[in-house]
Amino acid sequence: DIQMTQSPSPLSASVGDRVTITCRPSQSISSYLNWFQQKPGKAPKLLIYAASNLQSGVPSRFSGSGSGTDFTLTISSLQPEDFATYYCQQSYSTPFTFGPGTTVDIK
Amino acid sequence: QLQLQESGPGLMKASETLSLTCTVSGGSISSSSYYWGWIRQPPGKGLEWIGSMYYRGSAYYNPSLTSRGTIFVDTSKNQFSLKVSSVTAADTAVYYCARHMNWNDGFDIWGQGTMVTVSS
Numbered sequence: 001d002i003q004m005t006q007s008p009s010p011l012s013a014s015v016g017d018r019v020t021i022t023c024r025p026s027q028s029i030s031s032y033l034n035w036f037q038q039k040p041g042k043a044p045k046l047l048i049y050a051a052s053n054l055q056s057g058v059p060s061r062f063s064g065s066g067s068g069t070d071f072t073l074t075i076s077s078l079q080p081e082d083f084a085t086y087y088c089q090q091s092y093s094t095p096f097t098f099g100p101g102t103t104v105d106i107k
Numbered sequence: 108q109l110q111l112q113e114s115g116p117g118l119m120k121a122s123e124t125l126s127l128t129c130t131v132s133g134g135s136i137s138s139s140s141y142y143w144g145w146i147r148q149p150p151g152k153g154l155e156w157i158g159s160m161y162y163r164g165s166a167y168y169n170p171s172l173t174s175r176g177t178i179f180v181d182t183s184k185n186q187f188s189l190k191v192s193s194v195t196a197a198d199t200a201v202y203y204c205a206r207h208m209n210w211n212d213g214f215d216i217w218g219q220g221t222m223v224t225v226s227s
Contacts, residue, residue, distance in 0.1 A: 034213030043203055043217035044154065055215065087154055091211045095169040096156040
């Protein structure tokens with residue numbers, strides 16, 4: 001199985017901050033990396049697919065980059081509704097695996 | 108707009124077989140290129156992919172289920188289902204059904220999730 005690690009966790013930030021979350025798979029996954037946002041009691045929401053593609057309807061302050069074994073999710077200017085837990089997920093090979101999550105909380 | 112809705116038993120006993128159904132509305136489960144999957148999340152923990160399948164193909168499962176899981180599609184009802192046999196307390200989780208547009212794409216539409224609690 002491909003193991004996924006995320007850093008930092010947790011992440012404390014303020015409204016307006018630029019936030020970067022890193023995801024590293026245990027082996028190269030090309031660009032088969034997705035990012036999700038989850039709020040308490042809700043289903044995850046797809047933000048970024050294939051490493052850098054913004055899912056329809058997702059604000060442009062979210063962006064993704066990377067390939068191989070090093071990926072990042074960036075929120076350019078943190079908004080109050082962005083305080084949540086973020087998960088990366090590899091879709092390169094089965095079993096599909098998720099990172100442990102990064103909780104972004106209020107500083 | 109496509110929507111997914113899970114239904115399940117809520118509470119069950121260890122050793123029983125868990126049966127969950129995901130009803131697809133606003134679109135056809137038989138649409139080409141779409142795959143249908145199950146993901147679970149134990150209380151306070153992260154996400155675990157259980158398995159996925161195409162409406163007319165083989166299903167792929169997470170080996171962590173140790174061959175206890177089965178996913179199947181009922182096109183006549185526009186539903187897909189998950190069965191997990193011999194459940195234990197470790198199977199207690201919120202179970203989500205979800206769609207991915209291509210096999211290697213992210214899960215873009217999710218159900219709201221259904222909590223399953225296994226008591227010993």
